[in-house]
Amino acid sequence: MRKTGPVEIVKPRDIAEAVRLVKEGGRPLAGGTDLFVRIRKGIENPPFLVYLGELPELQGIRLREEGAEVGAAVTHAELLRSPLSARVPILRLAISALGAPAIREMGTLAGNLANASPAGDGLIPLYLLEATVRLAGPDGEREIPVEEFVLGPGKTALRPGEIIRSLWIPFPEGKPLSYFRKVGRRRALVIAIASLGALIWLEGDVIGKARLALGSVAPTVLRPRQVEEALVGLPLEPEALRPAAELLSRATQPISDLRASADYRRKVAGNLLLDMAISLSHRD
């Protein structure tokens, strides 16, 4: 912002005005924790920003019988303080690993999603819970699964003029065990080298059903469905999961970058599955 002088920002009164302004070329702004950094670094230079953070229609978390609707302006810290994060532990685990307190107080889950980073921590629970995105645009509203919303690094299915209105987060059936871990260098701020989130449903002593989501090991967050299936019927023990860990390593499509090589990321992904088995089998 300093480099280019202050960026122009407008504050719409309602969703209809927001949609019109975004259609005219304005860029949605929520917490600004991604967007302001990118503008400052000169990576992006949008003509003007449309500040959605205080739009009344985008506020609040509405708990329903089968799930929760999270307004696009809801911050990570609000989520952590809400009954929703107690109801859905995987959300709490992933979001409390995102950034540091000030970043969580400013940044939103919808902003994290729209940023479409393969390292986005908030995306992991959204993939695991099979959340959907409720969009508002010039042609009305529509709703699509998170996995169809994210197309690639920084790429989403948002059409011209469309904004995220809310996220629908269905509650998982039964009481799955929840696991989240990200491997990085500096705990709070690092964008991960690799991360794994999991929901594991036990049937007796073995895994009855599993959902896995990996961050930073592919162009988008990855649901390795063949590994999820391979886990069914296995006891939740590291030795038993070793072949699945190898399968998981092979299922990743990591890149090498400044933070880690592709090989290292692949290894970390497999090891995270073993770590999951250790930490979930030692639960009390």
Add this chain to the structure above:
Amino acid sequence: MRIKFKLNGRKVELDVPPGRRLLDLLREDLGLTGTKEGCGEGECGACAVIVDGKLRLSCLTTAIQVDGKEVLTVEGLARDGKLHPIQEALVETAGLQCGFCTPGFVMAAYALLLENPRPTREEVRAWLSGNLCRCTGYEKIVDAVLLAAEWLRNRDG
């Protein structure tokens, strides 16, 4: 645009571009230089302030986002010429050297103690993970926050 907000308990009103950083607004337009700029990108916490009771980074906040809000900076903490207990505690434990990071740590600690008056050492550490200090090695800062928490609990009963 014309923005109005409360700054350290006093009403302010000024004409600024809506995208002006709160950090520049405080330091340059209002002359409050206690809030520091380290990285300008959200990584160091030196620019932390409290907006409506919540911790924010003033380098990633713009004027339009504080319109109608209450902003608290490190200058607003002292009462009747006396330092805030968090500041006293930092002096007591020698939790600062060059002092550049200190206002950010003070504001972060202030936000923590609002939310959690009885933090554990581990909770203090985790909370302060968004603040960088190149001098102290952090331990004395953590000591100070724990000491201030105790003082505040005694003071406020």
